[in-house]
Every structure is written in C-alpha cells, then in structure tokens.
Amino acid sequence: MAVYRSVDELIGATPTLDVSRLSPNPSVALYAKLEGHNPTGSVKDRVALAMLDRAEAEGGLTPGSVIIEPSSGNTGIALAMLGQRRGYRVKIVLPGNVTAERRQMLEIFGAEIIDSPAEQGSNGAVRMAVELAEANPDWTMLYQYGNEANPEAHYRSTGPEIVADVPGITHFVAGLGTSGTLLGVGRYLKEHSPTVQVWAVEPPAGEQVEGLRSLDDGYVPPIFEQWGGVDLLDRKMIVRPRESIEATRMLAAEGVFSGISGGAALAGARKAAARIDDGVIVFVVSDHGWKYLSVGAWTDDLDAAAAQAENVIYF
Known part of the structure; x- marks a missing residue:
C-alpha cells in the first residue's frame, strides 16, 4: 500500500467495474468508471x-x-x-x-x-x-463551463485510465453537464481509436436530472463549442428522472452506491447496448450516493422519488 504526501495525489486513478450483468444485450459488455472514489466523492x-x-x-x-x-x-x-x-x-x-x-x-x-x-x-x-x-x-x-482545464483534465487522466482498463472500448457514455468529461475523454478515445463512439446523456428540455443539463434549455457551455462538441458527439440520448432513479437502484443492487447522474449514465448505457449488435461500453458514475440520501432515491416510492429528484436536485 502506497503512502501519499497530500490529498491531491489521491485524485484520479479511479476503479472500473464490470457490470455487464446489467446489459440488456448479452453481446454488449458494460463497464462503470467509479468516480465517486475521488477524495470528495466525485469526478x-x-x-x-x-x-x-x-x-x-x-x-x-x-x-x-x-x-x-x-x-x-x-x-x-x-x-x-x-x-x-x-x-x-x-x-x-x-x-x-x-x-x-x-x-x-x-x-x-x-x-x-x-x-x-x-x-x-x-x-x-x-x-x-x-x-x-x-x-x-x-x-x-475559474468558471468550469468555459475553462479549458476542465476537458483537459479528462484528456490527460480519465481518458488514458479508461483505455488502460478497457482497451477494447467501442462506446463511451457520460452525462452532459458542463460537457468537460465527454469532451476530454471523447477526444482522447477517438485519437486512440477513431471508431469509438461518444454518446451523451441529457434530460428532456425543461426537466431536471441531477448532474445533467439539456443544451435545449438555453445555455451551451463555452467549452462545448471550443472543443468541437457538435462534431465530437456521435449521439445524444434522453434520460428522464424516473429512468435515472430506476438505474440508480440497479447500481445499488450491484453494490455501487451512486449519485443519480450515475444512474442516468447507466440508463443511457443500457439504451446504447440495446441499439447495437455487439460492443464494449464504458459509462461514468460521477459521484457517490451519500450526497443525495435526503431525496429518498433508494427508499421512497419510485414515482415520489422521481418527483422529488425533479423538484430538488439541479445541476
């Protein structure tokens, strides 16, 4: 076991977990990049x-x-x-x-x-x-929405980690928030293998899913344009609050206590798996679930939990 000199050195090098049991297509493998293992619990x-x-x-x-x-x-x-x-x-x-x-x-x-x-x-x-x-x-x-250090962090660290852990990746799925993860990882993956597909998960316009935003709601992060987001993304998928809660509970059943955006990413990954014949999908679980215990995502009635997520949790 290594001894680290500061908490800064604990950032990154997060684990990747095979959750292919959650794939609706037996020919498509699913891997979760567990970013909640960072010091403050998020990507x-x-x-x-x-x-x-x-x-x-x-x-x-x-x-x-x-x-x-x-x-x-x-x-x-x-x-x-x-x-x-x-x-x-x-x-x-x-x-x-x-x-x-x-x-x-x-x-x-x-x-x-x-x-x-x-x-x-x-x-x-x-x-x-x-x-x-x-x-x-x-x-x-510092303005994370317009600071190129945001996608660069993922280009330098998250992307290489994914390739090292899952060299056969064919699809990358992540939530569309500031867009930094999608842009940085996506650019690195496409340089590694131009055939890799980058799929974004977003909520419907006017609806809220924790950790995600819809570009149709009127604000496009400057880094999305600076890093060529339109050309980089191969597809966007809509995931609703109820789907996100359902998938968050699926992750919990696998022992992964995830935030709701992680559930949204899994829901998107499952949709991607259902649309392709075969492949290897990596999706990002952005944070741990302990930041959301008060919304009842794991214990309340599903409809009530989804409504609560819409009303309380914002990007």
Whole structure:
C-alpha cells in the first residue's frame, strides 16, 4: 500500500467495474468508471485540481485570493476542499434547492455559500456568479463551463485510465453537464481509436436530472463549442428522472452506491447496448450516493422519488 504526501495525489486513478450483468444485450459488455472514489466523492475533483493548478501557474491566484464559482455542489465541494488547503477563500453560488448533504459538505470545507434562486437552477447560479465576479474584479472565477482545464483534465487522466482498463472500448457514455468529461475523454478515445463512439446523456428540455443539463434549455457551455462538441458527439440520448432513479437502484443492487447522474449514465448505457449488435461500453458514475440520501432515491416510492429528484436536485 502506497503512502501519499497530500490529498491531491489521491485524485484520479479511479476503479472500473464490470457490470455487464446489467446489459440488456448479452453481446454488449458494460463497464462503470467509479468516480465517486475521488477524495470528495466525485469526478469534479479532477476538474477543480486542474483549474487551480492552471490559475496558479498563470499567476491568477496568490495566498488569500478569493475564488467565486457557480456550482450545484460537486465542483464547489472540490474547490472548497482544495482551496482551503491552499489558503484561498472560496465562495460558491449555489441554487437554493440542492440537497442538504452538498450544502453541508461546502460548509465543512469552509466555503461561503451564496444562494441563487432555486427556480432559476444552475443557469441562474451562473448568471449571479458572473455578475458578482464583474462587480468584484479582485475575485477570481475559474468558471468550469468555459475553462479549458476542465476537458483537459479528462484528456490527460480519465481518458488514458479508461483505455488502460478497457482497451477494447467501442462506446463511451457520460452525462452532459458542463460537457468537460465527454469532451476530454471523447477526444482522447477517438485519437486512440477513431471508431469509438461518444454518446451523451441529457434530460428532456425543461426537466431536471441531477448532474445533467439539456443544451435545449438555453445555455451551451463555452467549452462545448471550443472543443468541437457538435462534431465530437456521435449521439445524444434522453434520460428522464424516473429512468435515472430506476438505474440508480440497479447500481445499488450491484453494490455501487451512486449519485443519480450515475444512474442516468447507466440508463443511457443500457439504451446504447440495446441499439447495437455487439460492443464494449464504458459509462461514468460521477459521484457517490451519500450526497443525495435526503431525496429518498433508494427508499421512497419510485414515482415520489422521481418527483422529488425533479423538484430538488439541479445541476
């Protein structure tokens, strides 16, 4: 067992689990990339570390600097943890209806929470953070939606890890949130093998699935355009809240305690498996389920849990 010098070194190198028992097609293998094994429990640890490292290298952060960032929780939690260790003051603009667990994690790591209107979701948090950053030019907004360190983190780490673990991959499935995971991993995979398909999972326009966004809801992350998202993605699949909850429970039955976006990714992977003759699909389980216990996704009636997910959880 290795001894690490800092928590930064624990980020990445997450395990991949064969969950082919959940495939609706016996000729299609399913593998789950378990990003909840990062220190704060999500894939966003990779992004937060990369953005901080870049900002420091470019001279944009000095001891005592104030960082402001819009987040529904995971990126904010990762920034709060890493920022606190590096001597920064972290302010997170948070939609008013995220789960209590994510709010508590931000408080544990010393972040100041600035509430944005719940009914405006993640887009409202982005608008408020931009306004605050413009009004306070001495604050630094790393802006995960437009920071190329986001997809670059996945190009440098997540993509190579997937190829090392599953060299025969034919399809990659991930949720469409900031789009960083899809873009960074997708670009790496297509350079490794041009025949690899990259499929995105998104909710229907106007509906909420934790960890996902629909591009039809009016906000396209700048990195999606900068990294050629339209050309990179081979297909987008719609996954509804109820499907996400059902698949989250399937993962739990396999011993994987996943966040709801992980269930959405599995639901998308199962749809992909049903549409192809044979192949090897890797999908991303973005975080652990302990951040969502209060929404009853595993214990409530399925319809009630799906309704709760729509009303409470925002990207």
